[in-house]
Amino acid sequence: MEATNIINEIISGFTIALVLIPESIAFSLLLGFPPSVGLISTAIMSSITSLFGGCPTLISGATGAIATSLLGVKALYGTQYVFLTAIIGGFIQLLFGISGLYKYFSNISQPLMTGFLIALGVLIAKSQIKNFKYPNTENWFKDSDNYKLTGTLLFSLISLFIAVFGKFMYNLSYKTKSIKINIPGALSAIVLLSILYYIIPIKETIEIVGDRGGAKITNLAFNVPNVELTSANILKVLPFAVAMAITGLTESIFMVDDTSKQLKIISSPLIETLAQGVGNIISGLCGGFGGCVFVGLSKYNVENGSKTRLSSRATSLFFIALTLMFSSTINKIPMPAIIGIMIMIAFKTGTAKYDYLIKNFKSEWLIILLTASLGIYSESLALAIIVGFIVQQAIKYIKSI
Template sequence: MLRSSLSAFADRISIPARRRSGPLTFTPNRIKVEILAGLTVALALVPEAVAFAFVAGVEPLVGLYAAFIVGLITACFGGRPGMISGATGALAVVMVALVAQHGVEYLFATVVLMGLMQIAAGVFKLGKFIRLVPHPVMLGFVNGLAIVIFLAQMTQFQTAPAPAGESHGPFNMLHGTWMSGATLYMMLGLVALTMFLIWATPKVTKIIPAPLAGIGIVSILVIALNIPVPNVGDMSSIKGGLPPFHMPQVPLNMETFEIIFPYALILAAIGLIESLLTLNLVGEIKEERGGASQECVAQGVANTVTGFFGGMGGCAMIGQSMINIKSGARTRLSGIAAALFLLAFILFGSSIIEQIPLAALVGVMFMVVIGTFAWQSLTIMRRIPLTDALVIVIVTLVTVWHDLAVAVVVGVIISALTYAWNNARRIDADIEETDDQKIYKIEGPLFFGSAEGFSELFTPNTDPDNVIVDFSRSRVVDQSALQAIENLAAKYESVGKTLQLRHLTHDCHRLLNKAGQLIVDSDDDPDYGLAVNYNVKTGAFGGGH
């Protein structure tokens, strides 16, 4: 289901249907596409980095430096060419409490520790566990993130944010002072014009990325006609110098560690989850696999360096990644170009960039929202299992209401419990009976969820003296399963009957050995597993065929 949704998404953002089997060749045209895509991303990064810095309670340059450093390092060494990383709202909402209570220096120390944790996750290849995230969770993730991106744009239609001290949950940004009258109508009109230009440009020319064309045309129109609408400069000045090396000014003691460790752990988890899910999403579109551990290390190195250069840290950005892919980028060059353009804006081009109307950038992000939301998930709800549909909805809501990490954990837990419940009902047995023996051919996995159903299959009191339990079509998974087998053997022992276990798999053999219940040479049955007898007189398992 996810693949079909992503295929449809790829079609909507005009990704070429033909895939390349090998690395792209850097022809002049390819270089031009990558650089223009990077420029488009950099223009959209500026207001987001500034906005997320405000959310975290730090200066705008702290967000811009993070966007530059994290973006550059992950573009060079990340696990998926074409992905864009930078300062994100998912991390900013966690940072704000730390900054408010302890100050920005503790934030820098936390970002360094966060990066070290992410490097460790990559070194120990923990990124592979992202495979445990089911497809419905992925769909809920992209839908929730699309809604979060949409809500984040609402602040651009306000003249003042929500009053300090008031809390309205994730919809706090909706309680500010709204624009009205001609200013609001002009903003909406320019947003609609930008969206139209992004939609229409590919039909006219593909020389210039559609988002860049939309931003450029609307900016020229606003400047030429002197239209009074908010621009990037109204948020804050983005002018600055090169990010200086800065050792976090915090005491190096256990008290500091106790303060920053919980925040670092949460930030590392959120950053890796969002980055790895974005990695998979971009990978589905580009038909690429792998790179999870490499992405973890790259994110960790980027955040560690950022913490030492006065940045707020960051992770992969699905919105900017989709802008990059939509603009035709497929290599690392686009991400590197985006970071360098962003640095150039900070050093030299602030006066120009600050004139870009926010409406143009909002229009770009609205098109990202339309492209990111898995619309097909709405149509498949009635054709997929009810639990999968609930997972999509729950993950979407939790992503919007709380944060991505909690949403993914909730989705995985629900999916895992549903899987366990469904498999618990699959345990059954085909029974063959003769005058002197009875064979139970077990069907389905034997684990904690099915152990009780397994026990109910047997009738020790009425069975013949010789009973065989055949596991050739089953698997013994965990300690609960081993205990169920022991309990069954004890029941047959109590009525003076013989129980034989056949065709136990090699992994079950290892489990029994580890539990100290079975000592048999693993070569006894190399082709199909071990046939194991339970001796009712000694109360122990023994080898045999």
């Protein structure tokens, strides 16, 4: 690899690691867990898939798709059953891989995948709403409280603008060589918003990452879920585990295929399926709730010029280092910097099939709208895919009569 590519992939990995921290915390809080649970999930998933996954530039961790799949089991049965669900979901993914069923995820129709991604993008954007509410309450920020709502909204929009348009190239001259360094817009947003936060007297107006629970991994240890392994208990969580496995592989294998086409490389959906399964099993055994590939962040990684595993491995290493050794520094990043970036990621996720949507909406609108609306309303992407598939096959059957 050339020095330019090495530097750019490391910078991309560092930027994505910074974004992963508050995102992992947010999805952990969504499930009612302390921040460390989401951080553990991302640390394990990103490490395993960056080392052994089937596609070099993919970023895995505690995603919103997986978190929403587990809301039901958390509400009905409690914390320990979530960990058990992650483990069983991982074994189901291994079964999909070994049996060859993983191939069907590559053959999900374009209308279904378009609706799935639109729903996923909306759910990611929706998850950012909590950042405009006081922690652990349903109360919105008030402008009477130091203009908290206006300040957060304004700085989030500034962050979004910088994240979208703030990407630039920096030419570094070294001896006789000129190295072009790619500075991602997201990194520019984090740095500039952090500078603004500390030079303008707005500390009472804007929350920081530390206000949302803190970016430090704690209690990372091998720990079998405290659940009696009876057939009754396994059957309790089996539907949730199946939903988790289907949702995770739908998102992950789509990105394997999409990235392979974009980078013109040969990747392995089978290897990615097995890596996802192993990652979820280990995550559940270490007090995490598992995860899958991030669509938006993986696309952003490629946009930053990444082409090899260096970027995904750098993301994993930076994430672990930041959460173990530099959490006090990360805790000082203003939340609006992250909110703006996440809105950008949500948009990239929801519009991942934009070209197909524009060309085929007239003929495929029913399946696209059904899958998207059901996924958004139910917050179950697996249910949306299954129902959308059934309706699609029914339409094909009726047309063939």
